[in-house]
Amino acid sequence: MENTLTILHNATIVTMDSGDRVFINGGIVIQHHTIIALGQSSSILHQYSSLAHQIIDLNAHILLPGLINTHVHTSQQLARGIADDVDLMTWLHNRIWPYESNMTEEDSYISTLLCCIELIHSGVTCFAEAGGQHVSGMARAVELMGLRACLAQSSMDAGDGLPPSWATQTTDECIQAQKELYAKHHNTADGRIRVWFGIRQIMNSTDRLLLETRDAAKELKTGIHMHVAEIAFENQVVVEKRKANHGTVSYLEKIGLLQNNLLAAHTVWVNNEEIEFLSKGGVKVSHCPASAMRMLGFAPVKEMLDAGICVSLGTDGAPSNNRMSIVDEMYLASLINKGREVFAKGTTDPTALPAETILKMATINGAKSVLWDDEIGSLEVGKKADMVVVNPSLWSMVPIHDCISSLVYCMRSENVESVMCNGQWIMKDKKILNMNEGEIISMAKHASSELLKRAGIEIPNRMNML
Ligand SMILES: [Zn+2]
Numbered sequence: 001m002e003n004t005l006t007i008l009h010n011a012t013i014v015t016m017d018s019g020d021r022v023f024i025n026g027g028i029v030i031q032h033h034t035i036i037a038l039g040q041s042s043s044i045l046h047q048y049s050s051l052a053h054q055i056i057d058l059n060a061h062i063l064l065p066g067l068i069n070t071h072v073h074t075s076q077q078l079a080r081g082i083a084d085d086v087d088l089m090t091w092l093h094n095r096i097w098p099y100e101s102n103m104t105e106e107d108s109y110i111s112t113l114l115c116c117i118e119l120i121h122s123g124v125t126c127f128a129e130a131g132g133q134h135v136s137g138m139a140r141a142v143e144l145m146g147l148r149a150c151l152a153q154s155s156m157d158a159g160d161g162l163p164p165s166w167a168t169q170t171t172d173e174c175i176q177a178q179k180e181l182y183a184k185h186h187n188t189a190d191g192r193i194r195v196w197f198g199i200r201q202i203m204n205s206t207d208r209l210l211l212e213t214r215d216a217a218k219e220l221k222t223g224i225h226m227h228v229a230e231i232a233f234e235n236q237v238v239v240e241k242r243k244a245n246h247g248t249v250s251y252l253e254k255i256g257l258l259q260n261n262l263l264a265a266h267t268v269w270v271n272n273e274e275i276e277f278l279s280k281g282g283v284k285v286s287h288c289p290a291s292a293m294r295m296l297g298f299a300p301v302k303e304m305l306d307a308g309i310c311v312s313l314g315t316d317g318a319p320s321n322n323r324m325s326i327v328d329e330m331y332l333a334s335l336i337n338k339g340r341e342v343f344a345k346g347t348t349d350p351t352a353l354p355a356e357t358i359l360k361m362a363t364i365n366g367a368k369s370v371l372w373d374d375e376i377g378s379l380e381v382g383k384k385a386d387m388v389v390v391n392p393s394l395w396s397m398v399p400i401h402d403c404i405s406s407l408v409y410c411m412r413s414e415n416v417e418s419v420m421c422n423g424q425w426i427m428k429d430k431k432i433l434n435m436n437e438g439e440i441i442s443m444a445k446h447a448s449s450e451l452l453k454r455a456g457i458e459i460p461n462r463m464n465m466l
Contacts (some may be wrong), residue, residue, distance in 0.1 A: 008058055009028075009058065010059060014359070016359065016364050019377045023041075027045060029418075034298065034385060035379060037063065063392040067327075068313075070313065071266075072119070072127045072315045074112040075100060075134070077118075078318075088231070101133075101164075101166055101455075105136060108138055109449045110444055113145065118420050118423045120147065123419060126313035126421075130314075139152050139193055143188065146422070148386065156169065158209070199227075200226075201227040211256075214257050214259070224257075226263070229267050251272050263284045275307045278304065279309050284309075284311075284368060284369035286312055286369060288302070291314075302337055310368045314364040333353065386422065389411040389418040396414055418430075
């Protein structure tokens with residue numbers, strides 16, 4: 001019989017399991033897609049060496065579960081740099097909407113390829129798409145690049161000022177299109193692709209869309225990804241037009257949308273009562289620190305974690321962050337939320353959101369947020385082999401006195417050396433394996449400038465360009 005076992009050994013294995021186990025010199029055994037054994041290197045080698053098809057000495061590197069980015073706009077990767085330092089309305093009406101509404105499926109495919117390159121370089125093996133227009137283009141790219149994703153279409157059936165091609169969508173069309181995408185793509189690519197429902201945000205949704213999305217997702221046993229309570233203005237509109245007590249979260253509670261399959265992105269403008277609602281409903285929150293700092297404000301992350309809410313990390317899209325590195329978001333999430341304590345206590349709190357909490361947010365909480373923690377989010381026997389090999393012996397991390405804190409406060413994308421998803425290497429020694437990185441970069445440059453021309457977006461010069 002063919003031998004298909006791979007052993008990785010001589011690594012610090014940070015399992016992120018429920019016992020917080022870290023093997024200082026650990027080994028792991030993989031068969032096909034799955035982890036079949038994990039423990040001290042010596043006993044793993046003793047037990048499995050004779051059965052193994054491949055034995056890899058990780059030479060004192062660190063092994064982490066694949067990181068999970070729970071809020072990404074793959075379609076926006078070609079829009080990096082088109083909306084820097086502009087106000088929110090210019091950002092949305094003059095840059096992002098014209099850009100997104102002029103995208104073709106091929107643009108979306110190229111944009112997703114480029115996005116996946118950056119995700120993989122930052123150790124991401126699974127991400128949640130916030131919702132773009134061409135899910136088939138995204139799915140094609142994800143399948144080829146080899147990662148795992150929960151894809152969603154952005155749906156909107158109301159609101160002023162939408163681009164003409166979007167403003168005509170009826171509620172029925174929004175729901176029907178998503179059901180078709182589910183039928184076509186859910187559980188494809190060896191089970192790496194799942195299809196979710198997407199709601200762009202409450203100001204672009206009728207009540208019928210909200211409720212039918214809730215029911216359709218329940219019927220198909222999948223998740224809903226929605227931008228929630230992003231800006232104070234959103235809450236104001238919901239209070240005025242929909243007679244909610246405080247804002248989006250209190251309204252969603254009233255109509256029964258706060259359930260455990262809802263992934264609420266940002267969730268910045270929520271009060272204590274709404275935090276209770278989110279906790280009671282089992283709603284998952286994606287905290288996107290960089291994007292929040294640029295445009296939204298300080299989310300009450302510590303309060304949400306204290307209330308037992310599963311909070312994970314996201315990058316948001318390239319025009320809201322510019323970087324798609326979840327490694328950077330770990331660092332930022334910790335710093336921003338320590339600094340935010342100034343508002344509550346009059347002084348920063350360096351003990352807020354310690355490194356082990358941040359690591360959980362980027363791994364097991366991410367897996368729970370995408371409703372996939374039965375298979376990913378930690379290194380455990382029976383789970384899928386999604387993992388990251390970190391080289392700590394570089395200028396950015398040396399010396400290491402506290403391995404767990406170094407992963408949050410020192411690690412950069414540069415330290416991410418190899419990435420495995422579903423038992424397959426998708427990056428080895430910093431080389432993306434399934435596609436040619438250089439070719440994708442040239443395709444992306446070309447597609448992006450053509451798209452901006454088509455959309456009529458012009459970026460004004462800054463400084464004295466000669
Ligand atoms: Zn977003």
